[in-house]
Amino acid sequence: MSLSWGGCSMKDTNKTYKVPQTKGPGSGGPASRFAKEKPKIKNPKETLTRLFGYVGDQKIRIGLTLCLVLMTTGLHIVAPIMMGKAVDDFILLKDVSGLSRLLLVLFLSYWAISLFTYWQSLLMIHVSQYAVKKLRNDLFRKLQTFSLHFFDTHSHGDLMSRITNDIDNISNTLSSSMTQLMSDLLTLLGITVMMFVINWQLALLTVIMIPVTMVLMGLVGKRTRKNFSSQQGNLGQINGMVEEYFTGHQVVKAYGREEKMLEEFRKKNQELVQSSIRAQIFAGLMMPLMNFLNNFSYAVVISGGAMLHVMGLVTLGTITIFMTYAKQFGRPLNQIAQLYNTVQLSIAGAERVFEIMDEEPEIKNIEQAIDLDTLQGNVLFDHVDFAYEKNRPVLKDVSLSVKSGQMIALVGPTGAGKTTIVNLLTRFYDIQRGRIVIDGLDIGSLNKESLRRRLGIVLQDTYLFTGSVMENIRYGRLEATDEEVVEAAKLANAHVFIHRLPEGYQTHLSEEASNLSQGQRQLLSIARAILANPDILILDEATSSVDTRTEIHIQEALLHLMQGRTSFVIAHRLSTIRKADQILVIQDGRVVEKGDHHSLMAERGYYYRMVQSQYKSKAS
DSSP states (O other), X not given: XXXXXXXXXXXXXXXXXXXXXXXXXXXXXXXXXXXXXXXXXOOHHHHHHXXXXXXXXXXXXXXXXXXXHHHHHHHHHHHHHHHHHXXXXXXXXXXXXXXXXXXXXXXXXXXXXXXXXXHHHHHHHHHHHHHHHHHHHHXXXXXXXXXXXXXXXXXXXXXXXXXXXXXXXXXXXXIIIHHHHHHHHHHHHHHHHHHHHHOHHHHHHHHTHHHHHHHHHHHHHHHHHHHHHHHHHHHHHHHHHHHHHXXXXXXXXXXXXXXXXHHHHHHHHHHHHHHXXXXXXXXXHHHHHHXXXXXXXXXXXXXHHHHHHHTTSSOHHHHHHHHHHHHHHHHHHHHHHHHHHHHXXXXXXXXXXXXXXXXXXXXXXXXXXXXXXXXXXXXXXXXXXXXXETTEEEXXXXXXEEOXXXXXXXXXXXXXXXXXXHHHHTTSSOOSEEEEEETTEEGGGBOHHHHHHTEEXXXXXXXXXXXXXXXXXXXXXXXXXXXXXXXXXXXXXXXXXXXXXXXXXXXXXXXXXXXXXXXXXXXHHHHHHHHHOOXXXXXXXXXXXXXXXXXXXXXXXXXXXXXXXXEEEEOSOGGGGTTOSEEEEEETTEEEEEEOHHHHHHHTSHHHHHHHHHHHHHHO
């Protein structure tokens, strides 16, 4: 069970971290965080090799598919020979009985081709879907390993596009194109061999297309892949904008910025259209060129065959065979050219997927990381420095010492670094200098997953998942029984309002739990944390966005939660931290004052002025 928390993000609430914006005319504003990046084209052979590695564990299905492809290809190659035999042995000799038997064999052959092709498709659908399932699981598992900094600096919509659109393109290619490509290559090889066996002169006239086709595919393919990569990148940016609009639609409407958002969307949509048009222009060049080459080759074969027949070197049946072969020879070349564009789109998508999978997580466990079963809760920050961005320090030489069971309050102005301190304690980020010690152990030596299992976090902005109330509370400890969930809700003062819901604990929460009030959502997040039974508790502005009456209920629930636990409390309402064992005043990334409420009031320093300011504000 992972760490229990109530918010949708663990970013420092005192600081906003966005994707670096582009500079220059027209930059800035919400859309600039989806600035266009130059597509990175890697080694396509390496990408394909890596991609096909995902189908390697389905050798039986692939083997059966290959057998079916061989049989289908063999029948395709034999059919023209039977047609040539029909001309020379039955049609010219007017043998109706023999012709009828041969036509029946041809009918059965083409029926078998259709049946084998259907079976191939079924097998490859299974192969592709299992391969893509594995790829999607690997990508999602990789995303789980990244620190918050990764998600702070990557568009969420673009990440969603990679795990959906890009992988869908890969799936389509694996399910349909692999079989078709194998069939086309074997057909080309088989037809080429048979043509040279039957008549090498006509065979040379037919296969002259192959080198020309290869040159065209090489010239067009490079530009096609580059533009498909750009298209997929722009599609990811569009998804990012849509995801951001859905998340912040209330702000958009509140400020009347629908037209501004629409203008920015139109701009990005136009960039997507332009990149798509460029990609399709180059992709569309192949078919007209291939049709011209096919028709030209067909005319050459007919002309050459006619001259050889006049010279008495070939029969009419042989010409019929080569006319059929010329058509069949052009078909796989056309399909290979068309598949080439599809494969380029898949390569572009695979490169985007593997780009994420090749990212190294910023925070890793050491080889012999220590697993924790429990914590006493003694915490030490020893001369800690930290910066989210290089040369822009957020914490400067921060030192603090906390004993087990103490309540520590962090206060200070917005942006001072209060939330950053708890982000470092949970090891969502790694420090640049100093050390953080829990129960005598440097947190760098601890297994970060086991560390977070011993922590409980309640944030100002709670996050509840789509599902029932029971499931959302149980997220704190998945193996908990229904009775334990209900008990946690009672301790959190949430049982009464849950009981009044239409279906009680089985009430289904809508997206973002919009059918509950902010206070009710907060009580559920506290119940979740109580159920997790953490050793160290972090409360980040847990009561700042609720009314006074609801705050009283939340405070009572928090008292149950904090009892006997080391607690870190971030609060702007200073009345909620009067009983803290230790109050740390953070200003500009430094601890400027330290002590309990009475000692700090006696010093008449920064904390004293903050308290007086809040009293005056209440009085007015």
